[in-house]
Every structure is written in structure tokens, then in C-alpha cells.
Amino acid sequence: MPIIPVSGRDQTWAALTEESAYVFGVLEEGRVVQWYWGPRLPAEALSEVVSETPGWIKTGFLDPDDIAELLPVDGGRRWGVPALQAVYEGGVRSVELDFDEAVSGENSLELVLRDRAHGLRVGLHLRLRDDTDVLERWVSVTNESTAPVRLQRLDSGSWVIPEQAGAVFLGAAGGWAHETQLQRGELPVGETTFGSRTGTTSHKANPWIMIGDAGEDRGRVWTVALAWSGSWRMTTQRRPEGDIAVSAGFGHEGLIWPLAPGRTLRTPPALGLFTDGGYGEASAAWHAYARAHVLPTPGEVRPVLYNSWEATGFDVTEEGQLGLARRAADLGVELFVVDDGWFAGRTDDTRGLGDWHPDPDRFPDGLGRLFDGVRELGMQAGLWVEPEMVNPDSDLYRKNPDWVLHYPARRRDTMRNQLVLNFARDDVRAWALDWLDRLVREYGLAYLKWDMNRSFTQAGPGDLLWIDHTRGVYAVMDELRSRHPRLRIESCSGGGGRADFGILRRTDQVWTSDNTDARDRQPIQQGFSYLYPASVMSCWVTDSPNAVTQRSVPLRYRFHVAMAGTLGLGGDLRSWSTEELTEARSLIAAYKEVRQTVQHGRLHRLFGQPGVTASAVQYVLDSQVVVLAYHPYGLTKQPPRRVRLAGLDPSAVYCFDDTRVHGATLMNHGLALPTWFHTGEDYRSEMVVLRRV
Ligand code: GLA
Numbered sequence: 117m118p119i120i121p122v123s124g125r126d127q128t129w130a131a132l133t134e135e136s137a138y139v140f141g142v143l144e145e146g147r148v149v150q151w152y153w154g155p156r157l158p159a160e161a162l163s164e165v166v167s168e169t170p171g172w173i174k175t176g177f178l179d180p181d182d183i184a185e186l187l188p189v190d191g192g193r194r195w196g197v198p199a200l201q202a203v204y205e206g207g208v209r210s211v212e213l214d215f216d217e218a219v220s221g222e223n224s225l226e227l228v229l230r231d232r233a234h235g236l237r238v239g240l241h242l243r244l245r246d247d248t249d250v251l252e253r254w255v256s257v258t259n260e261s262t263a264p265v266r267l268q269r270l271d272s273g274s275w276v277i278p279e280q281a282g283a284v285f286l287g288a289a290g291g292w293a294h295e296t297q298l299q300r301g302e303l304p305v306g307e308t309t310f311g312s313r314t315g316t317t318s319h320k321a322n323p324w325i326m327i328g329d330a331g332e333d334r335g336r337v338w339t340v341a342l343a344w345s346g347s348w349r350m351t352t353q354r355r356p357e358g359d360i361a362v363s364a365g366f367g368h369e370g371l372i373w374p375l376a377p378g379r380t381l382r383t384p385p386a387l388g389l390f391t392d393g394g395y396g397e398a399s400a401a402w403h404a405y406a407r408a409h410v411l412p413t414p415g416e417v418r419p420v421l422y423n424s425w426e427a428t429g430f431d432v433t434e435e436g437q438l439g440l441a442r443r444a445a446d447l448g449v450e451l452f453v454v455d456d457g458w459f460a461g462r463t464d465d466t467r468g469l470g471d472w473h474p475d476p477d478r479f480p481d482g483l484g485r486l487f488d489g490v491r492e493l494g495m496q497a498g499l500w501v502e503p504e505m506v507n508p509d510s511d512l513y514r515k516n517p518d519w520v521l522h523y524p525a526r527r528r529d530t531m532r533n534q535l536v537l538n539f540a541r542d543d544v545r546a547w548a549l550d551w552l553d554r555l556v557r558e559y560g561l562a563y564l565k566w567d568m569n570r571s572f573t574q575a576g577p578g579d580l581l582w583i584d585h586t587r588g589v590y591a592v593m594d595e596l597r598s599r600h601p602r603l604r605i606e607s608c609s610g611g612g613g614r615a616d617f618g619i620l621r622r623t624d625q626v627w628t629s630d631n632t633d634a635r636d637r638q639p640i641q642q643g644f645s646y647l648y649p650a651s652v653m654s655c656w657v658t659d660s661p662n663a664v665t666q667r668s669v670p671l672r673y674r675f676h677v678a679m680a681g682t683l684g685l686g687g688d689l690r691s692w693s694t695e696e697l698t699e700a701r702s703l704i705a706a707y708k709e710v711r712q713t714v715q716h717g718r719l720h721r722l723f724g725q726p727g728v729t730a731s732a733v734q735y736v737l738d739s740q741v742v743v744l745a746y747h748p749y750g751l752t753k754q755p756p757r758r759v760r761l762a763g764l765d766p767s768a769v770y771c772f773d774d775t776r777v778h779g780a781t782l783m784n785h786g787l788a789l790p791t792w793f794h795t796g797e798d799y800r801s802e803m804v805v806l807r808r809v
Contacts, residue, residue: 271383281360
């Protein structure tokens with residue numbers, strides 16, 4: 117897709133995608149402003165959006181353009197949220213940029229601006245892809261002077277949301293065991309910051325926002341997302357005059373990044389997407405973008421995995437794991453993952469992290485027999501690791517106390533008895549890569565669950581580590597994958613604390629939440645689905661009552677909820693009855709029949725508030741249609757008697773059981789749910805699979 121100069125206008129460009137246009141240009145004083153972002157306009161109309169901002173009384177208190185900029189700086193006539201704040205030598209803070217040149221590449225453009233007095237070069241980058249409406253923007257800042265510069269904020273860019281969008285936003289917020297809860301409301305006048313100061317993406321908020329007057333299948337939606345896995349912030353700014361800008365970037369307030377002479381700091385991409393077709397269309401576009409441009413293995417079908425954490429905790433033994441493995445294999449599981457508790461001294465969470473070799477007491481001959489046994493059962497082998505962490509009670513820490521985030525003469529606060537290793541350090545990364553590489557090679561591992569179980573504290577030395585730690589994690593994962601092309605990685609951070617388009621470039625799936633209660637999972641999965649496709653949403657069926665919530669939920673409902681993503685098992689299979697094992701076996705077989713569609717198809721969130729009222733989701737791929745319907749309650753909150761399906765070919769005929777119905781009927785009159793779905797015990801669920809004839 118092209119980025120073209122707008123004819124008849126100097127220094128003005130339009131980024132055109134199939135459905136959208138994004139028009140921007142340079143004003144005097146090096147201000148690069150957004151003129152338009154919305155539905156695609158004809159080429160000859162593009163210049164018509166370039167005009168002086170109308171309608172506001174001119175005063176000495178406000179510059180109408182200061183939040184229209186792609187990168188508002190702290191300097192000159194601006195009073196909005198700065199996306200770039202720099203302090204030059206002598207304490208000078210007013211950044212004053214001149215436009216220098218536009219450098220075009222294939223589907224990309226860099227606008228080069230310079231602060232001549234202080235030798236700061238700023239590159240505003242924009243890139244399009246051929247098959248998506250997502251715009252990728254990032255910024256690079258280079259110190260071309262001989263004096264140090266300090267950066268106090270460097271966002272990937274600011275996006276103007278047109279006034280017609282209104283101020284209703286949708287985002288995902290939460291906490292441990294209740295990640296990605298949808299949060300909807302009207303943005304207040306003022307500045308609202310979503311973000312994380314934890315050093316990771318965090319459970320508290322996920323780095324995206326949708327703004328628009330929309331429903332699931334109607335309405336215009338503007339999304340901004342950030343592809344970053346460390347601390348981040350996204351500030352919405354709604355002026356009393358009515359307009360809204362969203363600035364997104366890495367870091368958080370208070371950090372100061374030194375930029376030495378000759379050095380460049382480059383931001384992660386901020387992604388913008390305009391869609392007209394409701395939240396459903398927006399999600400579908402994000403999922404397609406993830407498959408085409410983010411995920412390392414988008415075409416694969418994810419295997420059904422078993423994970424031993426909830427069954428055995430730290431009590432990991434060869435015989436115990438093989439006992440579970442035999443049961444898992446018998447059910448149709450394809451990948452067996454040994455979780456925490458396998459390495460030296462790790463009998464609880466007070467010690468062991470850092471000493472990444474099999475515990476000599478429990479595995480005197482290593483893990484070879486265990487994983488060979490797993491493979492003999494026809495499954496692939498996977499292992500839990502937490503490379504960024506160390507327990508003070510470990511040989512690694514006793515030998516390298518300086519490797520952790522710390523300041524001299526400050527406490528080293530532990531959380532879950534552990535400290536964070538500084539992945540900004542070359543020696544730490546080299547150490548991690550070395551043992552991870554050996555482990556994968558020695559045991560022929562197909563899968564790593566890469567966990568990260570605490571936030572940063574006392575994070576020194578140097579504020580750049582907030583960026584470099586995250587990049588260090590990326591680098592180790594990237595190198596590991598390049599050495600082991602068949603290795604797959606799951607991103608975990610106490611559940612879903614690290615799910616974003618940055619980590620998803622090098623991981624194949626995400627552990628969505630430590631909360632495996634099916635009912636609680638439904639809203640978590642719903643929120644997750646807004647940006648990320650079902651193939652990366654790892655969902656386990658665990659025991660009932662649930663270990664975290666103590667809620668009892670029937671096996672079938674637990675399965676049907678987990679089958680809406682990438683199915684796994686995490687229960688103590690030794691305690692499941694023969695009937696439960698039989699039911700599980702047939703549900704796993706049923707999942708394998710539909711998983712291509714669930715994982716890679718088009719998602720439709722059909723109706724209801726998942727986990728609260730009756731609800732249903734649908735996936736469509738080629739000729740298969742999969743509907744999963746849930747009803748957690750008894751007689752209250754009656755569900756509709758018919759579920760109206762979506763995204764079908766109206767004139768085609770679809771069949772299920774012995775019934776044949778037109779797509780038009782299914783989408784307008786609906787698919788009848790069985791009577792038992794309306795009456796009977798709590799937690800009723802059904803999967804209906806249709807095929808287009
Ligand atoms: C984190 C993960 C869990 C499990 C434990 C092990 O909490 O989210 O799934 O791996 O660590 O200690």
C-alpha cells in the first residue's frame with residue numbers, strides 16, 4: 117500500500133490502505149500534523165482535508181494544532197501531553213525542530229526533523245503493509261551533538277482521534293487472576309494515562325485502546341496499540357474544546373534516558389487502525405495483522421498440551437510426571453509440559469531460581485528418562501523456565517550478586533522470594549542463552565513456558581535498563597529460536613502479565629491467566645480476544661472445585677470454555693474418574709475437529725456478557741462454522757431461544773446433524789438452541805459445528 121504525496125500540497129502525504137486514509141503534513145516550525153484519519157478518500161479528494169483548523173476562538177492560551185501533531189514536543193507554543201521531552205546541556209528544555217527531509221522507502225516514510233542548535237535528529241517513521249489497514253509508526257532520536265542529552269519522554273507517536281468518533285473508549289484492565297477485563301466509558305476531559313510501571317506489560321492494563329461510537333457489528337472504531345513488553349504508558353488527552361489525542365510509548369514518568377553523543381534511541385512501534393464495522397471488525401483486523409506480521413508461526417495448529425502445575429505444584433518427580441503423562445497421552449494430549457519444581461533445590465518458591473539444572477535429589481540422572489518417556493507416549497516435551505529471576509538462596513546469586521536490578525546502599529526487596537536479573541547486561545544474557553540452549557538441546561525440548569513472576573523494584577543501575585531489559589529478553593528469545601527453529605515458546609508472567617504485540621513476535625502463545633475457573637475465564641478470554649487471536653490464547657481445563665476460586669463447574673462447561681482458545685489440560689488427572697476421563701477424551705477429540713477454525717478462523721462474539729449472562733462465540737474458517745454457547749445460570753437471565761449467527765454466506769446452505777439451513781436464516785432468524793440450554797442445572801454449554809455445503 118502506498119504512502120503518496122498529496123498533490124497540490126507541499127510536504128503533505130497520505131498513507132492509503134484498502135479501507136483507510138491517514139493524511140499528514142508539515143507546518144511551519146517543523147510541526148508535523150495529522151490532517152485526517154478515517155475511511156479512504158478518493159485520491160483527488162485528499163487535498164481537501166488540508167485546511168486551517170476551523171471554528172475555535174483564537175486566544176493567547178491555546179494553540180489549536182498542539183495536539184494535532186504526530187510527535188508533540190515539550191517546547192514552543194504547546195501545552196498538551198508531550199510525546200518527546202528532552203533536556204539539553206545547560207538545562208535547556210524547549211525542543212525546536214525544523215523539517216529537513218522526507219526519506220521514502222518501499223511502503224515506508226521517514227520524516228527527518230532536526231533541532232539545529234542542539235544537534236538532535238528526530239525521525240518520524242511510518243510503514244504500511246500490503247494486506248492490512250494497520251499503520252505502524254515509531255520514532256528514532258539521535259544525538260548528533262557532542263554534549264549529552266537527557267530524554268524524559270519518548271513516545272512512539274501521538275494519534276488524533278477525529279471529533280466524530282466521540283469519546284467512548286474501550287480497553288482492557290485488571291489484575292492477577294482477572295486480566296483483560298473490558299473497561300468501557302467516556303474519556304474525561306483532561307489527561308488519562310493507562311499503563312504499567314512494573315517493567316512488564318502487566319496485568320493491570322493491556323496496551324491498546326479503542327475509541328468510537330460502535331457496537332460489536334456496527335460503527336467506526338479507531339484503535340491504538342503498542343507493541344512493547346516493558347513499562348509503558350498511553351495517555352489520552354481530551355481537550356475541553358472536544359478533540360482527543362492518544363500518545364503511546366515505552367517507559368513511565370520519572371525515568372530519564374541519557375542519550376550520549378552519537379547514540380540513537382528507537383521506540384517500539386505504535387500501531388493505529390481505523391475500521392468501520394464495529395469491535396468485531398476491529399478484532400478481526402487485529403487478528404489478521406497478528407497472523408500476517410507478528411506471530412512467528414501463524415500457520416501452525418497449536419497442539420493440545422498438558423501442564424503439571426496445578427496437579428503437582430513443586431512436588432515434581434519422574435514417576436509422578438510420567439504417571440500424569442500416561443493419563444494425558446491416553447486422552448489425546450500432544451505436548452506434555454513439566455512446570456516449576458524440576459531444578460536444583462526447588463521444593464518450594466524460596467530457592468532454586470537461577471540454578472537451572474535438574475534437582476540432584478529428585479533427578480539424579482537428569483530429565484532424560486522423563487522426556488524420553490513422554491516422547492515414547494507420542495507427545496512432545498516442554499519445560500517451564502523463569503530466566504529473568506533469581507532467588508537469593510541460589511548458587512547463582514551467591515556467585516553473582518551484582519547481576520540483579522539494584523542500587524548501592526538500597527534494599528533489594530524480594531517478591532515471591534525472588535529478585536530480577538538485569539537482562540540489560542551482556543553477561544546475564546550470555547549466561548541465560550547458554551543454559552537455555554543447552555537445556556533445549558540436551559532434552560530435545562519442543563516447548564518452553566517462559567515465566568516472569570515479579571515486578572521491578574530498586575531498578576538500577578541506569579534508567580535505560582527499563583528499555584534494555586525488555587530488548588534483552590527479546591534478544592535471548594530471538595537467538596534461541598534461531599538456534600532451535602522447531603522450538604515454540606509460551607509467554608507467561610504470573611498468568612497474562614506479558615501479552616502484547618512485542619512479545620508475540622517471538623512467542624507462539626500466551627498463558628492467559630492463572631485463574632482457570634471457567635466462569636472467571638470467560639470475561640478474561642473475551643477481553644483478550646479484542647486484539648489477540650485464539651491461537652495464542654492458552655486455556656486449560658483444570659479440576660473442580662477450582663484451585664484458585666473453589667468454584668465447582670461441570671467438566672463439559674470447563675472444556676467448552678477452554679475450547680474457545682488453544683486447549684490444554686492442567687488438572688490432576690490421577691483424581692479424575694473413569695467417566696470424567698472418557699468425557700475428556702471425547703471432548704479433546706471433538707476439539708481437534710474444530711481447532712483449525714477456532715485458532716485461525718474469523719471470531720464473532722455473538723451475544724451476551726461472557727461468564728455473567730448466557731453468551732456465545734462463533735468461529736468461521738472456509739466451510740466450517742463453530743458455535744460455542746454458554747449459560748452459567750439456572751432460570752434467571754434467560755438466553756435468547758435462537759442465536760443469530762454472523763459472517764455466513766446468506767445464499768449458501770449450512771448443515772449440522774441432519775438439518776440444512778440457509779446462511780440467511782441462520783443470520784436473521786437464528787440457530788435454535790436445545791431446550792435443555794434454557795432449563796436445568798447451572799453451567800450449560802453446547803458446541804454446534806456447521807458445514808457449508
Ligand atoms: C506462575 C505461572 C503459573 C506457574 C507458576 C509456577 O504463577 O503463571 O502457571 O507456572 O508460576 O511457579
